[in-house]
Amino acid sequence: ELKVEQNPLFLSMQEGKNYTIYCNYSTTSDRLYWYRQDPGKSLESLFVLLSNGAVKQEGRLMASLDTKARLSTLHITAAVHDLSATYFCAVGLPLYTGANSKLTFGKGITLSVRP
């Protein structure tokens, strides 16, 4: 059974500082997604990571994937208030094994940026 763990579950960040949050998963996968969710809203796609060593950046966020360690990191550079939200990673079983494309989500990491 595929399990996805995120840590920490809550992170209070100071404006202007750098932080890293983590997502690890229990079995082989060929795809990992990061989503952002604001309170009362749906999920917004942030990053799609499909290969070992993949690195993607958007603004102050950078996501990377290490499939051998079964770990993805989301690095935040110079945190700003607008980044306050809950961040989910989601993983799927490898499609080349015949698995379908459903996703297993972690519990999410709530980021709060304080001045």
Next chain:
Amino acid sequence: GAGVSQTPSNKVTEKGKYVELRCDPISGHTALYWYRQSLGQGPEFLIYFQGTGAADDSGLPNDRFFAVRPEGSVSTLKIQRTERGDSAVYLCASSFRGGASSSYNEQFFGPGTRLTVL
């Protein structure tokens, strides 16, 4: 273009009643997914459609839950004899394709239906 839409946005019902939740996927997307998100949790998979057929319904919690997608576009999630434990946000997502190539599997989520069972 238009994203995934879901109706209603909120549904309040009484225990024991029947409800239907509707999802309209992105035009051209052949794969459709239903997830359920309880407060403070990540979304949990319910069912996946590829075209008109349910390719995986392993996440449906019991036989009170059923979903259809008769024409391969709009899907309806149906819950019979609702219980208070069914209260959650029901999310629908669609992707261009399901299976085969990872690059086509990015899932785009709708705004969700918040179901409250009193």
